[in-house]
Amino acid sequence: MYSQGLIGAKTDTTEDEAFLAAFQARVDAEEKIEPNDPMPEGYRKTLVRQIGQHAHSEIVGMLPEGNWITRAPSLRRKAALLAKVQDEGGHGLYLYSAAETLGVSREEMTEELLSGKAKYSSIFNYPTQTWADIGAIGWLVDGAAIMNQIPLCRCSYGPYARAMIRVCKEESFHQRQGYEIMMTLARGTPEQKEMAQDALNRWWWPSLMMFGPSDGDSQHSDQSMKWKIKRFTNDELRQKFVDATVPQGEFIGLTFPDPDLKWNDEKGSYDFGPIDWDEFWRVVKGHGPMNRERIEARRKAGMMAHGCARRHSRMRKNGKPAAKRRKWRRSEPHDEEPDPPLGSFYPPAQRAGPQALRFCSCRRRGDGASGRARCLYAPG
Amino acid sequence: MAAASPVSGEMLTAFLLRLADDHLILGHRLSEWCGHAPMLEEDLAMPNMALDLIGQARSLYQYAGEAEGKGRDEDQLAYVRREREYVNCLMAERQNGDFAHTMLRQFYFAAFMQPLWQAIMSSTDARLAGIAAKAEKEVAYHIRHAGEWVVRLGDGTEESTRRMKAAVEALAPYVDELFESDEVSRAVAEAGIAPDPSTLRPAFDAIVGPVFAEAGLDWVETPYGQTGGRQGRHGEALGFLLAELQYMQRTYPGMTW
Numbered sequence A: 001m002y003s004q005g006l007i008g009a010k011t012d013t014t015e016d017e018a019f020l021a022a023f024q025a026r027v028d029a030e031e032k033i034e035p036n037d038p039m040p041e042g043y044r045k046t047l048v049r050q051i052g053q054h055a056h057s058e059i060v061g062m063l064p065e066g067n068w069i070t071r072a073p074s075l076r077r078k079a080a081l082l083a084k085v086q087d088e089g090g091h092g093l094y095l096y097s098a099a100e101t102l103g104v105s106r107e108e109m110t111e112e113l114l115s116g117k118a119k120y121s122s123i124f125n126y127p128t129q130t131w132a133d134i135g136a137i138g139w140l141v142d143g144a145a146i147m148n149q150i151p152l153c154r155c156s157y158g159p160y161a162r163a164m165i166r167v168c169k170e171e172s173f174h175q176r177q178g179y180e181i182m183m184t185l186a187r188g189t190p191e192q193k194e195m196a197q198d199a200l201n202r203w204w205w206p207s208l209m210m211f212g213p214s215d216g217d218s219q220h221s222d223q224s225m226k227w228k229i230k231r232f233t234n235d236e237l238r239q240k241f242v243d244a245t246v247p248q249g250e251f252i253g254l255t256f257p258d259p260d261l262k263w264n265d266e267k268g269s270y271d272f273g274p275i276d277w278d279e280f281w282r283v284v285k286g287h288g289p290m291n292r293e294r295i296e297a298r299r300k301a302g303m304m305a306h307g308c309a310r311r312h313s314r315m316r317k318n319g320k321p322a323a324k325r326r327k328w329r330r331s332e333p334h335d336e337e338p339d340p341p342l343g344s345f346y347p348p349a350q351r352a353g354p355q356a357l358r359f360c361s362c363r364r365r366g367d368g369a370s371g372r373a374r375c376l377y378a379p380g
Numbered sequence B: 001m002a003a004a005s006p007v008s009g010e011m012l013t014a015f016l017l018r019l020a021d022d023h024l025i026l027g028h029r030l031s032e033w034c035g036h037a038p039m040l041e042e043d044l045a046m047p048n049m050a051l052d053l054i055g056q057a058r059s060l061y062q063y064a065g066e067a068e069g070k071g072r073d074e075d076q077l078a079y080v081r082r083e084r085e086y087v088n089c090l091m092a093e094r095q096n097g098d099f100a101h102t103m104l105r106q107f108y109f110a111a112f113m114q115p116l117w118q119a120i121m122s123s124t125d126a127r128l129a130g131i132a133a134k135a136e137k138e139v140a141y142h143i144r145h146a147g148e149w150v151v152r153l154g155d156g157t158e159e160s161t162r163r164m165k166a167a168v169e170a171l172a173p174y175v176d177e178l179f180e181s182d183e184v185s186r187a188v189a190e191a192g193i194a195p196d197p198s199t200l201r202p203a204f205d206a207i208v209g210p211v212f213a214e215a216g217l218d219w220v221e222t223p224y225g226q227t228g229g230r231q232g233r234h235g236e237a238l239g240f241l242l243a244e245l246q247y248m249q250r251t252y253p254g255m256t257w
């Protein structure tokens, strides 16, 4: 992992006015900031928070859709859903790698997710009750993700921008696939159409909330715009999403659950009703219908992987170097960990074998994780 | 495989359904892990393998439907048969257990399928040979991936070794069934379509043996292997798997998805 040396790297910089002005000049000139470039601590922190949050969303997002893999209605749908959920896992892996270039490890980020310190997209705290929810998520949630992410392809931080170019291609495929599920249902039997309408009714408002608080209430927006991490405000992106999505829903004969939704000729876009921000904050703060289950599922999965002290000896027998040690930020060396607690025995790949094993799972796929990691490098 | 005698459509269908059910049921089991794997890399690897298995199942069901000639498509065969009509091996339906158990089951099944697919690549049945050519590449990856885990866990920590040994113990009764021979398997063997499973044991042992040696695992002999899957006699877990698998097709019969 090329980012290895960066984990826990010294990141102190003296941030005098000249430094900040020089940095801003680079950003204003649309230069890409790369991992080893000097950057203000605030810039680094903002990116770590945002990329981490984004990565967690991909990972937690696997759960509501994974909920329907074993019940998908046909073999074709089953295979497509499996592949889609796997893609989201790939996005997560890819984004964790991008965040690692900023000196934070995947393990640290995961700890923050499990402790509740790091957030993820609130939409995944709603349950998937019917098959139509799989269509609605693809169409609306991946659709909203694209709106958010297309501008991020021009983000000032190079690794994040390059990651987004790749991710966006897959998200737009997911969006079309989800819409196609909705279309099939909307053109199916009355029961299927009702299922599609019900899914739209439940997912529409949470999808609008995906863009975050209104511009006036967003605490991170201004500085992020200045640093060209963000290119559009939350409200601008939300409006774009509404304008793109409403005609799609109407085309397949579905109705949006908003009596105030109507085309406004003067401004050339849709007007829509007020968002229930109480619900938004309630879910963000952990009180959505599925928050506890989502974190519990991730905790259980992680429990199995954490805390193994020894590596398989083959790597040394073969004369291959044992896994290159990560530079852990925490002070205690991992090899001297006490015996793992019960239920946590799997040697994490990065300690269990060559570093390459971390990516072995995808080595067959040209667009797999190894491809993803390579993609983070600056071109040339 | 030369000097073939022709095989009846019924025998061919029965043979194809066995293979198809093995792949669907095991692929389904593997897909139960999606989103819950012990590490992110495995959340990519296990769906990869599940996708291979389900893809192979689809090709086999499509062919079985045609061989049967009753107009059943892949979904009718996969979703709307009764429990006693599924003819997968018992190993495929075994519950996932822990990660060690899942990986060992995968390894065993792949070690059984690799020599089978390799032989089918020169089958007298061109359609099946085509399916085998693709599947053989995929199963080689399954052997490598699952085999690496058998070694890593078998020769890992005290806890991982304990779990891998428990998996060897738990799956031992389901190995012999893979190599059973009966009138269906003999008919397709005589027609040069696929080798009789009873001839595949040495190849299986040649794959499993070195991995066990490296993992420091001992082979466990069981006096009485479990059998019955090929006749539709299954364990109790399969009914629940099917209840989930068939839920949509049963609740909303005859619709297009």
Ligand SMILES: [Fe+2]
Binding pocket: A058, A087, A088, A091, A167, A171
């Ligand atoms: Fe994604």
Ligand SMILES: [Fe+2]
Binding pocket: A088, A142, A170, A171, A174
């Ligand atoms: Fe997606």
